[in-house]
Amino acid sequence: MNPAQVYILSKPEPWRTMLIELQAIIKSTVPEVEETYKWNLPFYMLDGKMFCFLNFRKSFIDVGFPRGVQITVHKEVLVGGEKRKNLRSLRYKGLKDIDFEILTDVLLNVAHRAVTNV
Secondary structure: OOHHHHHHHHOOOHHHHHHHHHHHHHHHHOOEEEEEEOEEEEEEEEEEEEEEEEOOOOOOOEEEOOOOOHHHOOOHHOOEEOOOOEEEEEEEEOHOOOOHHHHHHHHHHHHHHHHHHO
């Protein structure tokens, strides 16, 4: 088992189920991503560039985007701020909070920007 999978499977429920769901959505939406383990987190690379990562906190899960400031869709739901100069994330506190349409739109937007170097 790779370290990213160990990270996901080691989390308590309901977080484990949420991480598995998010992992599946990322991999099915952008099948070219490479799952790695960076900064002690499941990290996804696209064409050798940082794409996104999963981060479990005590009360939520972030799908983080290192170059999230460049995202052009669903900006109103992205978490950012003063301490997050370029990073933006989609934050989920429960399985029902995962909006498939928004997540896939953001993933495709980031993938398009990564591939076209925009």
